[in-house]
Amino acid sequence: MENKFLIFFVTVAFFSCGPDKSNLKEEAQSAKSTPAPAALADPTKGIGQVKNVTLHTPLEQERVIRGKAIYEMKCSACHRLDEKRVVGPGWKDVTKTRKPEWIMNMVTNVDVMLEQDAEAQKLLELCLTRMPNQNVSIGDARDVLEFMRQNDGEQ
């Protein structure tokens, strides 16, 4: 009997010191609102804003030049241009094995991809270093993609 009362009142005391309602409300408002994009119908395109990419031949040279500059600034520390893996996988033939949408989603939405995309998760298991969010815009990612195509021998 006494024990039950003890538990009951300790519980009451605990709640009386708990967070007040305004705090809970604040949390609801401040909860991180990364929109969780629904998985695409085609899982090989990855998860993110990039749904359809149109590629042109011949390559758009201006994109290639910009893409190379972005690669050197934000990517080259971990990705080589041959097939060798250093921190992350080498880029050789990436455009032949991945859909352009998947590549662009991986670059621009890396945190969600690493949490939800099976292929991205396999790579994390292999490399063991989470690919960092390098704050690459969709437009920049498109330029990087063009540079990757050139690196894979497209004209």
Next chain:
Amino acid sequence: MNKITNKVSILLILAGVLACQPKGPATVTTSDAAGKVYVAPGQYDEFYNIVSGGFNGQIGVYGIPSGRLFRILPVFAVSPESGYGFSEETKPMLNTSHGFVPWDDLHHIALSTTKGEHDGRWAFANGNNTPRVARVSFESFRTEEILEIPNSGGNHSSPFITENTEYLVAGTRFSIPMANKDVPIDSYKENFKGSISFIKVDQESGRMNIAFQLRTPGFNYDLSRAGKGPSHGWFFFSCYNTEQAHTLLEVNASQRDKDFIMAINWKKAEEYIAQGKGRVEKAKYAHNVYDEKTHMATSTIKEEVVVLDIKDFPDIAYFIPCPKSPHGCDVDPSGEYIVGSGKLAAMMPVFSFTKLQNAIANKTYDGDFDGIPVIKYEAALHGEVKKPGLGPLHTEFDEKGNAYTSFFVSSEIVKWNVKTLEVLDRVPTYYSIGHLSVPGGPTSKPHGKYVIAYNKITKDRYLPTGPELTQSAQLYDISGDKMQLLLDFPTVGEPHYAEAIPASLIREKSRKIYKIEENENPYAAKGEAQARVERKGNEIHVYMTAIRSHLTPDNIEGVNVGDEVYFHVTNLEQDWDVPHGFAIKGALNAEILIMPGETQTLKWKPQQPGVVPFYCTDFCSALHQEMSGYIRISAAGVKTPLKFSTGTFE
């Protein structure tokens, strides 16, 4: 059943005590105190509390109501943690006309305002010892600018602020002979002068410059507040030592029954300056600015100031008699009432701005001091708060017409009504409160809710840590009629003034990264392709990149004893909260912490030959322990070829 109920009651009380009450004697909290300060894991505080660090020269950023410490912002003191004052980029921030001064005594915070309300742009702070004023950005939470104040003997009445952040002031605490004159100390009355600097703030960039200085009679200028609303255009300064003593001030500066509050019509002074009536005087002082694009500070020595002597311009300044060595001199949210706090007085006078204006119009004077009209005490007086407590220091206000005054000697906060002057409530503080803060308390729009006490003595409130104890603050709920103690929390450094501001005014604009594309540091390596080592005479410049989890280059050879090695480290990360650190064995300075997209430089002089490791100090990834490298040092004169590399892979 009765017996059980009794036992249960005891248990309930015990549970309440254990759960909610702070340790220590004379506890006065009630059982719901813990709930009021509890911010659950992952939730945010409602207010930022920007707290001066006193003699640690820094600013502490705390959350209210939790009292949790978020960050220490280095301002006037070097910080080995971040490399502030140690990195080549930040050393110029602490330059002065005396050279590099790595410490100061930071007393007062002034948050920027627009139309008298907090706007969340900047925090300003004063350096009391080697007179300086600093500006901290609420985007980066970094010190962006430090301006030295010439002709000042200690910058205490500073950096109080006008309602649209037009001006900050810097009043000298100690009067001194101007222009570094070599005179006998006992010629105080003849040779010593006060000096009040008006610092103009650029509304876009926040950049500060001394618009003009007022020359004032030689006594001590203690604290200050700008007028607001109807009194906008005026500034009020408390003055003590109107006895003009130069020795044993404890006794000799406490002789007169009344000292002064000095009222300054700064709009008038501004007009005289615009008319070219100021005189230009030589003065040497440093102006240091940190550039967020180059991530570098530059220090410029300025050569002159424009001066107005208040005795030559009779409608700029007036003295209001104020009893017994006034300290605080606080203006209520309406701008009508000015509260004088005589440290040694048994009552507190409240002056009326309207009455002051009438007294000036009617010349209701009581003679003059050094040519400055002295207003008749009663003519400016709204009324006196009778027997409020002992040793009044500072007053803050809520949005309901109430004032909260700290009493150092009687160790309490007293709540009183500004209009009726009636004392409404009093609570003890533990112990010997100095400053106090109500969120928005010095503005036209206080947010009320809490008052925070910043105490001078902590004594038995915490577990003892030898002769030197933590500094401390206490949080009180002021939402009801009775003030209620909620929380003790330790502070880092002695807290003087502090301000609290709604988190919503700052949180969203807090910077997350520096964009690598926008990095204009001339020593940046924007990508590993630019990582390299260059020799220029005996200077070795290492352009190094850092990204999880390697440094490039991480093998360096061809450096000799006698060389000066500059490690320019660029953090290539572009994600929030991924700083890298850099440290090298035997460095005589500190580490550097480099934020994402930023470049910082550590200078290192190798003392002896050998191979020396360096590494990342900020745990960054699973392979952080691998983030390291070696530099080979050859004896002076040995011609080892300059070589650098990172990783050749099989």
